[in-house]
Amino acid sequence: GDSVTQMEGPVTLSEEACLTINCTYTATGYPSLFWYVQYPGEGLQLLLKATKADDKGSNKGFEATYRKETTSFHLEKGSVQVSDSAVYFCALSSNTGKLIFGQGTTLQVKP
Amino acid sequence: GAGVSQSPSNKVTEKGKDVELRCDPISGHTALYWYRQSLGQGLEFLIYFQGNSAPDKSGLPSDRFSAERTGGSVSTLTIQRTQQEDSAVYLCASSLNRDYEQFFGPGTRLTVL
Numbered sequence: 513g514d515s516v517t518q519m520e521g522p523v524t525l526s527e528e529a530c531l532t533i534n535c536t537y538t539a540t541g542y543p544s545l546f547w548y549v550q551y552p553g554e555g556l557q558l559l560l561k562a563t564k565a566d567d568k569g570s571n572k573g574f575e576a577t578y579r580k581e582t583t584s585f586h587l588e589k590g591s592v593q594v595s596d597s598a599v600y601f602c603a604l605s606s607n608t609g610k611l612i613f614g615q616g617t618t619l620q621v622k623p
Numbered sequence: 624g625a626g627v628s629q630s631p632s633n634k635v636t637e638k639g640k641d642v643e644l645r646c647d648p649i650s651g652h653t654a655l656y657w658y659r660q661s662l663g664q665g666l667e668f669l670i671y672f673q674g675n676s677a678p679d680k681s682g683l684p685s686d687r688f689s690a691e692r693t694g695g696s697v698s699t700l701t702i703q704r705t706q707q708e709d710s711a712v713y714l715c716a717s718s719l720n721r722d723y724e725q726f727f728g729p730g731t732r733l734t735v736l
Contacts, residue, residue: 544722556714556727601666608679609654609721613666 514539518602518614525592525621533587533617535576535602543604545569545578545585546611550599559587559600592621625649627728629715635734636705644700644731648717655698656718656725657690661711669713672698673721705735 519534537545547559547569560569565580574589585602602614628647636642648655657669668682672692683689687705692698702709712732716725 555729556716558724558726561724603666605722608671609673609718610656610668610671610679610682611658611666611716611725612668613658615665 514543514604514606514612516602516604516612516614518600518617520615520617522618522620525619527594527621527623528591529621531587531589531592531596531619533600533602533619535585535587535614537583537585537602537604539583539604539606541607542580543606545576546603546605547574547576547585547587548601548603548613550601550616552598556601592619594621594623597621627715627717627726629713629728629731631731632729633732633734635736637736638707639704641701641703642705642733644702644713644733646698646700646715646717646728648696648698648715649726650696652717652719652726653695654718654721654723654725655692656716657698657700658714658716659711660714660730664711666714669700702733705733707735709733710735 515538544563546561549559560571562569562578568577576587599616601616603611630645653674655672670690671679687703690700712730714730715728718725
């Protein structure tokens with residue numbers, strides 16, 4: 513069945529460091545891909561998405577490119593801030609619309 | 624406008640009791656999803672409602688779990704004879720339609736003693 517694998521955390525970075533969180537997927541067909549973020553004490557919210565191969569999703573300085581040839585959707589940011597500390601989930605949307613999530617990666621950014 | 628709301632925010636129950644969790648989706652959203660977030664299993668899909676179609680129940684972990692959606696709006700997730708492994712945060716999400724962005728509620732934290 514469809515699945516998502518993302519790098520395990522926690523990831524600890526200093527402010528202004530570069531971030532990459534790896535995400536790969538297995539799916540039949542051509543799913544949409546998402547990154548969700550869960551800030552401390554808050555609900556899950558959509559960070560960015562891409563709906564077809566080679567699409568790049570971007571938001572709040574984060575980017576991810578839908579790579580069909582490597583079945584990947586890695587999350588990147590050039591310069592992280594303390595306020596980016598959160599749990600990040602990679603997900604795909606199956607043909608029924610339900611989301612299949614990776615295990616989540618905790619990011620901690622230190623000043 | 625109002626987002627997805629869930630109640631209660633916290634529920635502590637004893638093993639063997641039944642519990643009901645409620646979700647109020649965003650008005651006008653035809654699709655409604657339930658997920659479970661637990662330490663051991665991460666975020667798992669449970670059940671999906673789309674308009675008047677039969678729900679997709681493929682993620683329900685056992686027959687102790689059931690859900691209904693009345694009038695295409697409010698949904699209730701019921702867990703009968705709760706077990707300790709049911710302890711988790713239960714999340715509800717709604718979307719305008721199947722392929723649109725899902726908006727999540729704050730969740731219900733269920734603790735089974």
